[in-house]
Amino acid sequence: MDSTGAEAGDSRGGFSLDSTAAGAVSRGFDNFRHGWQTQVGDAFPLPTFSQATTGDFRVRSRVAKVRDVAITDLDSASMIRTAGTPYGYADQVRMYVVRRGIWSLGGVPGRAEHTVPAGQFLLRHGPPLHFGAAPHTTVQILTLPSAAFDPRLRNRSVAESADSAEMRLLLAHTNMVHATVTDLGPAGVYAARGALLELARAVLVGRFDDVEPELRPALVHAAKVAADRLLTDPELSPALLARELHVSVRTLQRAFTMAGESVTGYIRHRRLEEARLALATRPRPPSVAELAAHWQFSDSSHFIRAFKKRYGQTPVEYTRSARTTGS
Incomplete structure (x- = not known):
């Protein structure tokens, strides 16, 4: 496990773990739980996992916390199943973004109230549910404060396609947070947390607030990811990238200028x-x-x-x- 210690009371923390390699499985879950307890903390309590899960925990994972937001990426080679939900949780919203496999959530173990297939996301407010997935499932879970969302979301669930420009921006930003979280100072933590909440809200309403300066790094990163995928495309241009990300060309160019470069450059x-x-x-x-x-x-x-x-x-x-x- 690769981790960086967070001082007591620190508002950020993160760790990564790969327990899929030979010799790493036996202590895989213990290492994951230790990383969670030391880097994420009691504000995000872990559920109780099934014995089959803890005994065969073959998972590539990375976890980041910025204040009252947590990002958990799981790429599992083994089954994941809970046996008990946590107590003492805060008033939180959870977003499950499934990239491979099917993620299931239910009120009791093994009984699904929600199933989230690959290419979909579920945003849910309310107490934690049991969850489970078959091997070879990849999911990102965002735990967010409910106060950041419209009160009409309270005790509701929203399920939609994860293939939107707003979701691409959000995922680009979570990747940046994972890469930088352990080096962030107080101002960086504040900015990262604010951008995460703004982008999560944008996913719900289908609109990106292109005048919010804290969101520009996420926009630049998402544009670069899209450009790298389309490098051999003769149609690749600032206009094409702007359409991909559901923003104006002017907004995209302004974000790149603030980062010290140009889109065409x-x-x-x-x-x-x-x-x-x-x-x-x-x-x-x-x-x-x-x-x-x-x-x-x-x-x-x-x-x-x-x-x-x-x-x-x-x-x-x-x-x-x-x-x-x-x-």
Whole structure:
């Protein structure tokens, strides 16, 4: 387990665990429970898990806490099943986002009141329910203060598709929180928590508050994830990314400007980096014409000029030096 200790009274904490490897299973659940108790704390009590779950806890997990918000990612290779729900819980809302498998929740063990399949999410207010999943289930669970939501949600459940621009922004932000939580200072904790709540509300109403400055880092990160997925697409542009994320081009460009770069600059730099890696690592380096066409440069001359400006060498010079250094 990789964890960073949080001082008493700290408002943030996090740990990650992989108990799927040989030799890690026997203490997998004990390590998970220790990480939870020391990094997340009593405000988010764990349920009692079934004996089958604690005895065969083969799970890749990561957990982060920022004040009164907790994010739990579980990618399970074994069954997960509770045997008792926690006591002393705060007034909380839970969002279950299922990426693989089926997540089940019920009032008693083994009896489902809600089933959440892959590609769906369930947002629920009320006391914790028993939950369970078969092996090979991937889920993210957000525990949020109910005061951040419309009172009409009280004691209700909302189930919808997780394939929305607002959900992509929320998941991009949770990934950033996982990556940075143990290094955040008080201001960072405050900003991370505020953005999480704003984005969770945006998922419910289907609208992103594009004038909220705390949300811009999540927007930039989500745009970069989308751009990386579409790098070879000839239609990739700020307009395409803005449509993907359900924001205006101006909002997207403003968010990138605040981060010290431009949308088109990021796309160009990523394409050049992928071209550079192809020249350095492939047994038979592609030709300049092949690279220019694959990475959507208008012609070979344009690609050569952009490559030299970025790396100080032409593609041919770079390939020669890379091969000489590696030999």
